[in-house]
Amino acid sequence: MQADTTRPAAAPLLRANRASRWALAFQAVQKSKHYYVLMGPFMVIFFLFTVIPVVFSLFLSFTYFNMLEFPRFVGWQNYTRLFLNDDVFMIALKNTFLFAVITGPISYFACFLFAWIINELPPKVRAFMTLVFYAPSISGNVYFIWLIIFSGDRYGYLNGFLIQFGFLLEPVQWLTNEKYILTIVIIVQLWLSLGTSFLAFIAGLQTIDRSLVEAGAVDGIKNRWQELWFITLPSMRPQLLFGAVMQITASFAVADVSIALAGFPSVNYAAHTIVTHLMDYGTIRFEMGYASSIATVLFLIMIGTNLLTQKLLRKVGE
Amino acid sequence: MRTIAVFRLSRKLNRSFATSLFLFVLLAVFGAFSALPLLYAVNNAFKPLDELFVFPPRFFVNNPTWDNFYDLVSLMGNSWVPLSRYIANTLLITIVGTAGHILLASAAAYPLAKYRFPGSRTLFSIVVLSLMFSGHVTAIPNYMVMSWLGWINTLTSIIVPSLAFPLGLFLMKQFMEQIPDALLEAAKIDGASEYRIYWTIVMPNVKPAWLTLMILQFPFLWGSDGGSFIYSENLKTLHYALGQITLGGIARAGVGAAVALILMVVPITLFIISQSSVIQTMATSGMKD
Numbered sequence: 001m002q003a004d005t006t007r008p009a010a011a012p013l014l015r016a017n018r019a020s021r022w023a024l025a026f027q028a029v030q031k032s033k034h035y036y037v038l039m040g041p042f043m044v045i046f047f048l049f050t051v052i053p054v055v056f057s058l059f060l061s062f063t064y065f066n067m068l069e070f071p072r073f074v075g076w077q078n079y080t081r082l083f084l085n086d087d088v089f090m091i092a093l094k095n096t097f098l099f100a101v102i103t104g105p106i107s108y109f110a111c112f113l114f115a116w117i118i119n120e121l122p123p124k125v126r127a128f129m130t131l132v133f134y135a136p137s138i139s140g141n142v143y144f145i146w147l148i149i150f151s152g153d154r155y156g157y158l159n160g161f162l163i164q165f166g167f168l169l170e171p172v173q174w175l176t177n178e179k180y181i182l183t184i185v186i187i188v189q190l191w192l193s194l195g196t197s198f199l200a201f202i203a204g205l206q207t208i209d210r211s212l213v214e215a216g217a218v219d220g221i222k223n224r225w226q227e228l229w230f231i232t233l234p235s236m237r238p239q240l241l242f243g244a245v246m247q248i249t250a251s252f253a254v255a256d257v258s259i260a261l262a263g264f265p266s267v268n269y270a271a272h273t274i275v276t277h278l279m280d281y282g283t284i285r286f287e288m289g290y291a292s293s294i295a296t297v298l299f300l301i302m303i304g305t306n307l308l309t310q311k312l313l314r315k316v317g318e
Numbered sequence: 319m320r321t322i323a324v325f326r327l328s329r330k331l332n333r334s335f336a337t338s339l340f341l342f343v344l345l346a347v348f349g350a351f352s353a354l355p356l357l358y359a360v361n362n363a364f365k366p367l368d369e370l371f372v373f374p375p376r377f378f379v380n381n382p383t384w385d386n387f388y389d390l391v392s393l394m395g396n397s398w399v400p401l402s403r404y405i406a407n408t409l410l411i412t413i414v415g416t417a418g419h420i421l422l423a424s425a426a427a428y429p430l431a432k433y434r435f436p437g438s439r440t441l442f443s444i445v446v447l448s449l450m451f452s453g454h455v456t457a458i459p460n461y462m463v464m465s466w467l468g469w470i471n472t473l474t475s476i477i478v479p480s481l482a483f484p485l486g487l488f489l490m491k492q493f494m495e496q497i498p499d500a501l502l503e504a505a506k507i508d509g510a511s512e513y514r515i516y517w518t519i520v521m522p523n524v525k526p527a528w529l530t531l532m533i534l535q536f537p538f539l540w541g542s543d544g545g546s547f548i549y550s551e552n553l554k555t556l557h558y559a560l561g562q563i564t565l566g567g568i569a570r571a572g573v574g575a576a577v578a579l580i581l582m583v584v585p586i587t588l589f590i591i592s593q594s595s596v597i598q599t600m601a602t603s604g605m606k607d
Contacts, residue, residue, distance in 0.1 A: 025436060028435060028436050029435075029436050031435075032429070032433065032435035032436070034429075034511070034512035034513065035429035035433060035435050035438075035512070036429075037513075038425045038426065038428060038429050038512065038513070038516060039425070039426040039429055039430070039441070041422050041425065041426075041481075042422040042423060042425065042426035042481070042482050042487060043426060043441065043482075045422070045478060045479065045481050045482035046445070046448075046482035046484065046487075048463060049456065049460055049463065049478075049479040049482065050448050050456060050482065050484065051444060051448070052459070052463075053455075053456035053458075053459035053460055053463065054451075054455060054456060054459075056459040056462075057455065057456060057458060057459050060458070060459070067462075110348070113344075114345060114348065117341045117342065117344070117345045118345070120333075120338070120341075127593055127594075129345065129349060130593065130597075131586075131589065131590060131593065132349045132352055132353045133348075133349065133352050134589065135352070135353070135356055135582075135586050135589070136352055136355070136356065137537075138533070138536075138537040138585040138586065138589060139356060139537075139581070139582035139585065139586060144560075144564055144574075144578065145355045145356070145358060145359045145578065146355065147564070148358075148362070148571070149355065149358070155371055155375055156375075157358070157375050157377075160374045160375040161374065161375070163374070164374040191351070191352065191355070194352070196485070196534065196600075199596060199597065199600045200600045200603045200604070202597055202600070203597045203598070203599075203600035203601035203603065204600075204601060204603075204604065206597065206601065207601045223334065223337075224333055224334075224337065236604075237604070238603075238604020238605050238606055239600075239603060239604045240604075241604065241605040242603050242604050242605045245449050245450055245605070246449075248450075249449065249450060249451060249452050250452070252452070253452035253454055255454065275452075275454045278454060278457065279457075282457060282458050282461075283546055288458055291458050292458055292459075295454070295455045295456070295457070295458060296455075298451070298454065298455055299451050299455045302450055302451040302452065302455070303447070303450050303451055306450035307450070310605075
């Protein structure tokens, strides 16, 4: 009895509640319309060329698509072919992980180490050394300088040098010998890798509160290594997280350097990576569905490694 | 005076001389590794022909000359597309792309940095997530979007996607969070619209961040070779021309070095000019918990 009398009264109240919640949300959107207008141009382009393509690529990876006919759904076929039937992809996968495992951590560590040493220098020298380390990453992709250095004839700088001092009797074909290509691409990749994260670290080190360092000294920090571990690193956690994202993404995307130095495709696929494999199928063979499955694998590897690293780095100094 | 004295003292806190020496030697060695290839490129551009092919190869130029640059101009003057065309294309892409990026990214960063509204958190999370993969992932759909828009073989196809480079939005947003709310409130009480606040208060306050976005975007566009979107010769860029010249092999070594010098000098000069502003912006670049 009691319930019967309350129900009719409660229902409109609930409905009114829900309606007003929608009205509130609508009001909030209405109130912030200027913000949407300001964000509009950027977000339209960002969604059109970054967000939607990721989703679209995922969809295409389950189809056969050659740009001429309408995409045909093929289920997991592209992925089974990729992992079970494509020996070259296995080489690419191996090389990509090799590049990433070596250049990722080394470049990240180098960015921090050099930023940390540079931070101890007087301002003028600091500015100069920052330029020295940062310049390669912005010098207009001129890594072809390395082509001259590693050139296969006597006029190549490295060959000339080694022959002159008697280490070699005849020039070595650095860039077409499978034994050397990977190492050379890694060296050049490392040379280019002190970029945005390096600057972020330099900046982060300069903003560390000096009073923290002094307090630490009073509390018994004995040397610079203890200071680094207990004060510097924890104070820089936000920059460290940002730098990790930059370095990881770059280390999985090795392709331009490999193509410029080792050619495309490289001798016996010695410097083949996931990205060059993707280019092969996307821009030469026009197997867009298959290429999309390569892109999706690359996407998952990059995002997965980044999220995992973020989780680990948040523990620094805790 | 006293602060300076304290500062000096604190610099020496917990520093052993031996470790310092070791670290500075390390810095010098790797600094040389970083700088020598670039110095080598500079020297090569000024080497006369006989010095380029001397054995054993020499690092420094003995008789510097401008020959390579004259050769470059005359070589490209005789080609079907003059060098000035490549330079003009590169300049157009770089200037429009960089200026447009700074404008769009800061307009989008202002609301995200300063207000909470429906969707703001989600949008920013998507931007952060997009820093975690490279543009290669979206290459294939991008080509299809381009052809659907009819932008294949136009400079638009290079410029427009670069306007929404997510790293720029991220850095700009982090930097804008420092602007005191009181400043914006005061303007609002005076009756300024959001657009007016963005343009007359926020923008002048984030000049260091403009330069940072410039230094990140400029080399990327300046070094663009047109990718897979451009195939007409008269729309190609300087970096592409460099590739063609170096394909000429040994005979074009001098000219190639000259173009390389042009390509690297511009972004490096820009960085020298803007360095302190860039460092100031990067201090806020961190990802918060």
